[in-house]
Amino acid sequence: MVKDLALAEAGEKRIEWARRHMPVLDRIKEEFEREKPLKGARIVACLHVTVETANLITTLVAGGAEVAVTGSNPLSTQDEVAAALAARGLFVYAFRGENETEYYDCIKKALELKPNVSLDDGADTIAIIHKEHPELAAQMLGGCEETTTGVVRLRAMAEDKALLYPVIAVNDAETKMMFDNRYGTGQSTLHGIMQATNFLFAGKTVVVCGYGWCGRGFAMRAKGLGANVIVIEIEPRKALEAAMDGYRVMPLGQAAPLGDLFVTLTGNINVLRKEHFALMKDQAIVANSGHFNVEIDIPALEKMAGEKNEIQNNVTEYKLPDGRRLYLLAEGRLINLAAAYGHPPEVMDMSFANQALSVRYIVEQGRSLKKSVYSVPVEIDRRVAELKLASMGLETEKLTAEQEKYLHSWQMGT
Known part of the structure; x- marks a missing residue:
């Protein structure tokens, strides 16, 4: 089939x-x-x-x-x-x-x-x-x-x-996890977004929802292309790590009016919701790189919109009653696979x-x-x-017999 x-x-x-x-x-x-x-x-x-x-x-x-x-x-x-x-x-x-x-x-x-x-x-x-x-x-x-x-x-x-x-x-x-999720998702998510929109990251505000390995990878790549990155995170240790990695950290309610691009990478449901859409600027783009298309509350966006248009492949425009336009990529499905090679x-x-x-x-x-x-x-x-x-033609260092003994002994002292 x-x-x-x-x-x-x-x-x-x-x-x-x-x-x-x-x-x-x-x-x-x-x-x-x-x-x-x-x-x-x-x-x-x-x-x-x-x-x-x-x-x-x-x-x-x-x-x-x-x-x-x-x-x-x-x-x-x-x-x-x-x-x-x-x-x-x-x-x-x-x-x-x-x-x-x-x-x-x-x-x-x-x-x-x-x-x-x-x-x-x-x-x-x-x-x-x-x-x-x-x-x-x-x-x-x-x-x-x-x-x-x-x-x-x-x-x-x-x-x-x-x-x-x-x-x-x-x-x-x-x-x-450390390589596929970070380097794979980081690169392929960028690829999917650019393939769908030709979006310029430099100088834009990119809101990354989730700072697990996938979020880390995407934030790193977006920053590398010159974006101003905001990280949204519920886990305090990950939020702290994001702050020390040089990103702004804040709740979605504060980030919603600031973002040019929002990307969800959490594995959770309804991360971007009605109250966030209501605050987003005209022509903000929303995309998902989590596995299922539930991270963006698409039914809420459908209800809010006065008009919906497929303006190009993998880009749906939602016109809100106040004239703002929000763009959903790839129906909210995995942007890196729906619009790129993965x-x-x-x-x-x-x-x-x-x-x-x-x-x-x-x-x-x-x-x-x-x-x-x-x-x-x-x-x-x-x-x-x-x-x-x-x-890759790379080798690791090998422990000497003395080092091996030291690591498995409590009798050798300091």
């Missing part, structure tokens, strides 16, 4: 380009081809269907797995990539521009594989399995989740004793290496794990970092 199989050749070329910039995943693929550690695994992968994801899927298949692929966002699927994967004989249920019904139908179609491992980017597959297919949950070895939003949902399920199988929070691996392959190399090795861990250890949310085993996280350093 893809848009057009004739796009497969173009997709293959783009997949190969990304592969050349994903050396860690390539190394793991070679290992998987030799050892076939995923034989017997049936994997449903509800992920952004991009060139980087295609290389992850190829790695899992090389390891012996059967894989069904579906999109984790209606606007993030790259149709040529979906076509290329389908042309290889994989089960692919994804096309760009799905409506809500089609989106969930694609996930349900992928579940016909009767998977025993799930890969998620937002926990939608896990949610459907738990709500509609408890018989599938009973056979699951485990799953992986790659977003902050999804991990929050899954930890809530685990706390309520509602989680029916173990899940590894790939999002929280240091080689994912994260560069160099950072997704680490994220998907964590995914691949975590899947292997689940296949080998899943039956012994409790129904909980687990961190990526530290040995996997470290191995990904070591492989990435090696691919």
